[in-house]
Amino acid sequence: MIDVSGLRKVYQDRGREVVAVDGVDLHVREGEIFGVLGQSGAGKSTLLRCVNLLERPTSGTVSVAGQELTGLKEGELRRARQRIGMIHQHFALLSSRTVAGNVAFPLEVMGMAKAERVRRTAELLELVGLADKAGAHPAQLSGGQKQRVGIARALAGSPPVLLSDEATSALDPGTTQSILALLKRLNRELGLTILLITHEMHVVKSICDSVAIMRDGVVEESGTIPELISRPGSRLAAELFPLPEPEPGQVTITFTGQAGEPVVSQVVRKFDVDVNILGGALEEVAGLSTGRLRLLVTGDERAAALTYLAGRGLLVEEAR
Amino acid sequence: MTWEEMLPLLLESTGQTVQMVLWSTLFTVILGLPLGVALVATDRGGLFPSPALNRVLGLIVNIGRSLPFIVLMIAILPLTRLIVGTTIGTIASVVPLTLGAAPFFARLVETALREVGRDRVQAAQAMGAGRVTIVGKVLLPEAMPGLVAGLTVTVVALISYSAMAGAIGGGGLGDLAIRYGYQRFETTLMIVTVVVLVVVVQLVQTLGDTVARRLARN
Numbered sequence A: 001m002i003d004v005s006g007l008r009k010v011y012q013d014r015g016r017e018v019v020a021v022d023g024v025d026l027h028v029r030e031g032e033i034f035g036v037l038g039q040s041g042a043g044k045s046t047l048l049r050c051v052n053l054l055e056r057p058t059s060g061t062v063s064v065a066g067q068e069l070t071g072l073k074e075g076e077l078r079r080a081r082q083r084i085g086m087i088h089q090h091f092a093l094l095s096s097r098t099v100a101g102n103v104a105f106p107l108e109v110m111g112m113a114k115a116e117r118v119r120r121t122a123e124l125l126e127l128v129g130l131a132d133k134a135g136a137h138p139a140q141l142s143g144g145q146k147q148r149v150g151i152a153r154a155l156a157g158s159p160p161v162l163l164s165d166e167a168t169s170a171l172d173p174g175t176t177q178s179i180l181a182l183l184k185r186l187n188r189e190l191g192l193t194i195l196l197i198t199h200e201m202h203v204v205k206s207i208c209d210s211v212a213i214m215r216d217g218v219v220e221e222s223g224t225i226p227e228l229i230s231r232p233g234s235r236l237a238a239e240l241f242p243l244p245e246p247e248p249g250q251v252t253i254t255f256t257g258q259a260g261e262p263v264v265s266q267v268v269r270k271f272d273v274d275v276n277i278l279g280g281a282l283e284e285v286a287g288l289s290t291g292r293l294r295l296l297v298t299g300d301e302r303a304a305a306l307t308y309l310a311g312r313g314l315l316v317e318e319a320r
Numbered sequence B: 001m002t003w004e005e006m007l008p009l010l011l012e013s014t015g016q017t018v019q020m021v022l023w024s025t026l027f028t029v030i031l032g033l034p035l036g037v038a039l040v041a042t043d044r045g046g047l048f049p050s051p052a053l054n055r056v057l058g059l060i061v062n063i064g065r066s067l068p069f070i071v072l073m074i075a076i077l078p079l080t081r082l083i084v085g086t087t088i089g090t091i092a093s094v095v096p097l098t099l100g101a102a103p104f105f106a107r108l109v110e111t112a113l114r115e116v117g118r119d120r121v122q123a124a125q126a127m128g129a130g131r132v133t134i135v136g137k138v139l140l141p142e143a144m145p146g147l148v149a150g151l152t153v154t155v156v157a158l159i160s161y162s163a164m165a166g167a168i169g170g171g172g173l174g175d176l177a178i179r180y181g182y183q184r185f186e187t188t189l190m191i192v193t194v195v196v197l198v199v200v201v202q203l204v205q206t207l208g209d210t211v212a213r214r215l216a217r218n
Helices: A044-051 A074-083 A099-110 A114-127 A143-154 A175-189 A202-206 A225-229 A233-239 A263-270 A302-311 B003-042 B051-066 B068-073 B077-084 B096-116 B118-125 B131-168 B173-182 B187-217
Strands: A002-013 A016-028 A031-037 A059-064 A084-087 A161-165 A193-198 A208-213 A219-223 A251-256 A274-283 A289-296 A315-318
Touching: A016 A031, A016 A044, A016 A219, A031 A044, A031 A175, A031 A202, A044 A059, A044 A193, A059 A233, A084 A143, A084 B118, A099 A114, A099 A143, A099 B096, A099 B131, A099 B173, A143 A175, A143 B003, A143 B051, A161 A175, A175 A193, A175 A202, A175 B131, A202 A233, A202 A274, A208 A225, A208 A233, A208 A289, A208 B051, A208 B096, A219 A225, A219 B003, A219 B077, A225 A233, A225 A251, A225 B077, A233 A274, A263 A274, A263 A289, A263 A302, A289 A302, A302 A315, A302 B131, B003 B051, B003 B096, B003 B173, B003 B187, B051 B096, B068 B077, B068 B131, B077 B096, B096 B131, B131 B173, B131 B187
Parallel strands: A031 A193, A031 A208, A084 A161, A161 A193
Antiparallel strands: A002 A016, A002 A059, A208 A219, A251 A289, A251 A315, A274 A289
């Protein structure tokens, strides 16, 4: 649905060149929620702005819903943008307009007739649960309500794609959760493809199907979440389950979805080994129960026991 | 001087001041608003970036602002004659008043528009809005409280400038205070004139503040 390839963005800052995005490829499939995770300054915001060409990439191509955007003329680009929704960290609502006026704004831009606009606006406010706030001004709303208006506005033209620029970073945890739930619901009910950027692992954990981890303008790893967690040396797994650096000889096992199986006791029963659990963490990620255990395995059949674990579909990493 | 003698003078002068200020306010907005929008739009990173044009506009505004009003008034006499047909009188003074206030107002417009910030402009761009739409439907409406506040300051400045219009026969309250109050030692008239000016300025400021506040509450 969204294809970014070889994207580079270089800024001129007082004569110096600053590389914000350094050759990024992204492939966001239709109907998925794709998260770009990174610290501030990692270049993820620039990357997102390059997707709807708010920032012009220095090189590389961007295509959304099969249309390549980088080659479009201004008028064509404007029409293409009407098919890409966007929500913002600080909401970016127009304070001079009511809630309904804000939602109607993109419809005015599209040139929709007044009666049709009124009908569609009511429908959108209903969708985000703000039908009773149509006449209020943004200043009278809470942060969560403002973001709901932002979402209604972004979806005005029924775009297949939504870009989310740190949409929950300015909200408290409870409100964040309700906005994430709304995004997930829209993703499911409307088949909306969502590309979001965030610095919060929590957001990725709650709603993302796929993730790209970005650092210094480069994507360090990307893929679906189960894929990444079961990949050796995964940064996602390391950040999701913060365990101390392993000492030589210690074993870390990562499991995705097999939490129901008593693998540790099976190993102890089948092989002549002792297992000492040093640490562990469990998380519900992308609807899967996943976790990591740090083990100290000792005994004559240690090697066979580890092979057995790997054979059960677990990721077994041994520190040296 | 008795009240019977003062009243017609006061009425006539107040009328002249109101006339000068109203007309020059109108033309100041017509000239200064687009100029202020242009200053923001042509800036680097603006909607119509053009650094060269931006520098030229900035220079024009700065020249207009650095001339003392009384000097500007005399300096542009030929232009005033070209536009109005005469260089003296209330209507003739509207030309220098406008040219004196427009650059000032343009800077205030510029400041008010910059207050809107990039996020709302970018949000509109992300929705596919064109640049003219963004100026008309985002920048100007969002900056409205600041624009009204700027206009209020400009009107007050115009009232003060208009006191100097007496120098080219423009009349008005300032002129009355100088000719009768100062040159003929009519202290009472002087005081009454000053009181009228204070009241007018106060009214304008209160009205402007009220409107700006009502707009900002939204």
